[in-house]
Amino acid sequence: MVSQAGSTKDALSHGPSAAASPAIAPTAAQALDLRSLFTKHYGSIWRLLRRLGVHSAQLDDATQEVFWVAARRASDIQAGSEHSFLYGVALRVAAQESKKQRKSEPLADLEALPKIVDLGPSPEEQLAARQARELLDDVLDGLPPELRVVFVLFELEGLEVREIAALQQVPVGTASSRLRRAREEFSALSKRLRATLVTQERQRR
Amino acid sequence: MTSSEYDPSADERFERLLIDSASSDELPSHVDAAWHQFNSALQGAGLLAAGVGGALAARRAQRWLAAKWLIWGVLTGSALTALSLRPNHGPRAEPSPTQSAPSALPTLATHPPTSRAEGEAPPPAALTAPAATAKAKLHPTRPHALASSSAAAKALSPPPSSTLAAQVALLDSARSAIARGAFAEALRLADRYRVDFPSGELSPEAEVVAIEALVAEHARQAASERAARFLARYPGDPHATRVKWLVR
Numbered sequence: 001m002v003s004q005a006g007s008t009k010d011a012l013s014h015g016p017s018a019a020a021s022p023a024i025a026p027t028a029a030q031a032l033d034l035r036s037l038f039t040k041h042y043g044s045i046w047r048l049l050r051r052l053g054v055h056s057a058q059l060d061d062a063t064q065e066v067f068w069v070a071a072r073r074a075s076d077i078q079a080g081s082e083h084s085f086l087y088g089v090a091l092r093v094a095a096q097e098s099k100k101q102r103k104s105e106p107l108a109d110l111e112a113l114p115k116i117v118d119l120g121p122s123p124e125e126q127l128a129a130r131q132a133r134e135l136l137d138d139v140l141d142g143l144p145p146e147l148r149v150v151f152v153l154f155e156l157e158g159l160e161v162r163e164i165a166a167l168q169q170v171p172v173g174t175a176s177s178r179l180r181r182a183r184e185e186f187s188a189l190s191k192r193l194r195a196t197l198v199t200q201e202r203q204r205r
Numbered sequence: 206m207t208s209s210e211y212d213p214s215a216d217e218r219f220e221r222l223l224i225d226s227a228s229s230d231e232l233p234s235h236v237d238a239a240w241h242q243f244n245s246a247l248q249g250a251g252l253l254a255a256g257v258g259g260a261l262a263a264r265r266a267q268r269w270l271a272a273k274w275l276i277w278g279v280l281t282g283s284a285l286t287a288l289s290l291r292p293n294h295g296p297r298a299e300p301s302p303t304q305s306a307p308s309a310l311p312t313l314a315t316h317p318p319t320s321r322a323e324g325e326a327p328p329p330a331a332l333t334a335p336a337a338t339a340k341a342k343l344h345p346t347r348p349h350a351l352a353s354s355s356a357a358a359k360a361l362s363p364p365p366s367s368t369l370a371a372q373v374a375l376l377d378s379a380r381s382a383i384a385r386g387a388f389a390e391a392l393r394l395a396d397r398y399r400v401d402f403p404s405g406e407l408s409p410e411a412e413v414v415a416i417e418a419l420v421a422e423h424a425r426q427a428a429s430e431r432a433a434r435f436l437a438r439y440p441g442d443p444h445a446t447r448v449k450w451l452v453r
Contacts, residue, residue, distance in 0.1 A: 034247075038240050043232035051227065060235075064243050064446055071247060100453075132226035139223060156227045190220040 052094035147182035245443030391418040
């Protein structure tokens, strides 16, 4: 599915540098395609990066980095596989962002998560969708990066395991194993979160 | 929570609630704005591409043509002619080298009317203002009142053609130095640009070249500091994204 994923590694290692790489000089037709590519996929890549944990402050820049790579590797992108190519690049951009973010801040503290109020009889019955979404981010932040990627791609992006394996350039068995661990980890974290919420609510009463 | 109160199905429902909440994720609404920014940055990268007959060549040819017609217009007392043939009015110019030069990159950001002619709605006002600002920052010394003969006369001193040519040549030299690995020389040339043309039209480009040279020399600290100054001085510049990338 993502035969060109390997090439993205090299592309990312250089970044959008006109000096260190072949210059971006598409023809008018290629430029038009680039614009189509950008407008068609920007939203989904932006959302994917957000789900992968890229901070909102870095989200636009990170998304543009993905398309920088696409612009430079336009000739490598096969017709029909644009989205896969962009996904592959996005995973690497997200990984880079994740490393930078880990250096600059501690991991999410689940004990500090229950910041929602007015939970009512049970958390799951009272949570507004927006609050639930915020909690999802917090739980995802608690996952190790390699597990978060698999979980997001499978559960939120709807990719199949073999597609995830291709994107990550790992055997299908490895992707399956990571997904299993990711689900276990996610379940454990969400249980802890719910327990904390219930306890907090009980203390409030 | 005691063990008697433990409800595994509630845990599962809660887990599913969290996962399902992602279905409410909204896609960004600023795709057009992002494209404008991206396109501008691409143009900047194309401008800096060493040895490529792309944006730099096109822009250089365009400026040479503009300078030539500017002089001609002033000498013949027809400042309006000169004005109408300035670079931003290139499409209306006489047949010229620019028309045969390849258009290296999308021109949406600098030629919005063309893009709208493709059936696209005009960009929101909030978009056009930054674009205009970025453009103004890119050309801080470009006169805005060339229609007056006095302003046009000022444009002759020093002759714009030689000034522009010298600026472009200096940056070309700096880019060539980077291309052959002479990073210190590239930095020296970029710094010389700042001295020789303190208000030069290509000041942002010169700064980007300097930052590139520093990054290539692994002078990360100096590159970061210079990049920070660049971003503070030219916050809306099309090169901003590229500069951020260089020092990230």
